[in-house]
Amino acid sequence: MFDANIFAERLQLLRKKANVSQKILSDHIGVSYHTISKIENKQRAASIEVITAIAEYFDVSLDYLTGRTDLPDITDKNKGLDITPEESELLEEFRLLNKYEQNIIVGKISEILYNKNIENRNMEMSEEIAEVDFKDRVNK
CATH class of the missing domain: 1.10.260.40 (lambda repressor-like DNA-binding domains)
Structure with missing residues (x-):
């Protein structure tokens, strides 16, 4: 207040x-x-x-x-919190947005992180498959 x-x-x-x-x-x-x-x-x-x-x-x-x-x-x-000046500026700009606009930004960030997580999982799975395939070939 x-x-x-x-x-x-x-x-x-x-x-x-x-x-x-x-x-x-x-x-x-x-x-x-x-x-x-x-x-x-x-x-x-x-x-x-x-x-x-x-x-x-x-x-x-x-x-x-x-x-x-x-x-x-x-x-x-x-x-x-180890926040860079750029991150601090982004936060200040984020606070200038209304709630609707903030929700859009948060949604976009969540979407990007979700997609990044899927990419990381796919990469890990590909590496695991390649490792299993390599071991199978070596053991033959």
Whole structure:
């Protein structure tokens, strides 16, 4: 659930950590200085467009900004999982899809893995048949 207090605190923290003024941030994301000030002082709710722009500017996840996680970005969540930057990017893009589109992608991946498994089994069976055939010929 979105927590406006956490969002305001994290926005201030990110801004100060990056040494970015409210004016610089507001100019960059296309809102007024007063909008940023009111958001940080919990006097105004931020639109999803503003939240997204802030996340992109500071290169953090929306989940972090909105209080759903304490990890600033997706790569931190995946530490210890040995995920490459390319895999992380794919995951981020996957999350942008709606559920229907995600199900299509998962279905395609399942189909590819199923076919790969069948190919591996066929290869193993072919190797076993060749080995038995070779032994039969040698033993004759």
